[in-house]
Amino acid sequence: MKIPKLLFRLCTTVENLFTTALVSMAFYITTPIGITTDTLKLPKGSITNTINHLQNSGVKLSKIDIYLLATLGQPKHGELDIGIGIINRIDFLDKLTTASEAIQIITLIPGETRPIFLEDIAKRYKLDYKRLDSYYNQFSNYKEAGIIPDTYHVPKGIKEEKIISFLVELSEKKYEKLAKKHLKRYDKKEWLKYLTIASIVQKESANSEEMPIVASVVYNRLKIDMALQMDGTLNYGKYSHTKVTPKRIKTDKSGFNTYANKGLPPYPVCSVSIDAIEAAIKPATTKYLYFMRNEDGVHDFTDSYKEHLNNINRVKRARN
Template sequence: MLRKAARMMYRFLILFFFGCVVILFYLNLNIKTPKEVIMLPKGTINQIVTYIAAQSIDANRLDSFILRFFGSPQSGWIDLGSLALSKGDLFYKLTKSKAALKEIKLIPGETMYFFFKDIAQVFEVEEQALWDACAKSPRCIEGSFIPQTYRIPYGAMPEDIIWFLLDYSQKKHRDFAKQHGIVYGSQKWRQILSKAAIIQKEAADLKEMPLISAVIENRIKRGMPLQMDGSLNYGKYSHDKVTPKRIREDMSLFNTYRYKGIPPVPSGSVSFEALEAALKPANVPYLYFVRTRDGKHAFSETYQDHKNNFTK
């Protein structure tokens, strides 16, 4: 019996030894990744392995088993550190290595033209690569990004940056639209977004937003052109003062002096406060407003009162 037990133990040790050799060999296999920084979703180990395999990273069912000994994969941005690493390094990075994050701020009313310039500078990526990544998604249009401060890993690829911004913003916009009984992505949603962009650029503060919204609605009902400078601060003109010459020469649909109604697309990013104001204009009869010396606006119902407000 003792000899039999000894033989069984010997065989077990031999199998264990060879098993360890095989696993060590497997963990030292070299693999390549298309990106140094990847975004891991939340999920089970099996789901994570399936996800990274879909990202063109060599992963299989055996990895799901071995990965359990390293710990639970993290969610969020993961810095792999290299495009070439071993299986063991990959498992370690998935469970232990978070990417270093940098901040980028999109201010309310700013356009993609300047936002992409800021991203390119902060994260040292090609600005054109951001536009190319944006062009691949029908969701990537002006007004798609929620204005706020974002934390994105340094080293992220342009397409990953755009995907992250769009994915985050779309989820927030969907929730907002659902709360207000609007179909996200519908014509009504796009019109509200575009109206909110004008409100964002015209209002001096949050209190003025419902008043600006009311002026827009009242002028549309009267068949009057909006004649608002904020709509002309689109794209590269975001920070330009709107002059009479610009009004005469700009032939785009953003020119609310030339064309009636709200432009078909937003002229910049919009806050949720501006969206709320677009949906809930103040119950006032105002048709005009002009900036006063204190930086706020004076509102009026008649053109004569509007002219008188120019002296304030």
């Protein structure tokens, strides 16, 4: 009868060891891990490489976690959105395999200028403005309007070179598609002219419905060699949000002063929307040479200078 007793003792011992192991493992996987940053940057490679990288980064992991992570799946790589706070070990390891890539949102609004846009990116995401500007000049075909207005999603932690190359490359693809749709070709010199006209349209129009009409005024004035005389062209570069005054018109010596110079500015004034580009390519057919913003915030158009003066005086009376 000794054998059954020994077997019983052996089974009891194994059961106790197994229970102890389960309890120990349960305790281990539920131990908290403090995360002090909402994102983790993981290298591409093996599970062991991932665990070693995290250990070197100060995350308290052990060799056991290599086996635990292997049962959960292959860890992702790149900048991952983990979330700040206390999280238990098994949930943390699971997040390494399921977390989405951490992104930041960059928005360029139509009519904004390159310097203001790049300054905002630099300030918001702690990047170097001079490097952003340098890479823009390196990658873009256009001194202004090389990035099309849109909301962009880019990985967190992206550096100056990659962010500018991404924005410019994506914009170039959209420009090429748009040019081939309307012009059957994408000639950058020709496209520069349309972008320049579109930028004036962007600055001067009250809404997208007005854009083809404003474009017609630009073309009508160019056709008769009449100065454009449009305030919006003086809102170039750092002057994007600066009110255009009579003093500014008299003192600005740049090619963007369309009161002092005939023809188009040397290059686009600002970023341009697709509506503005399409208006520049296909302007309305009109004889208009003048327009004046009225009390309702939209423009009155005319081909008569006398009527234009009447429109100006009517607005002045309404303001007094």
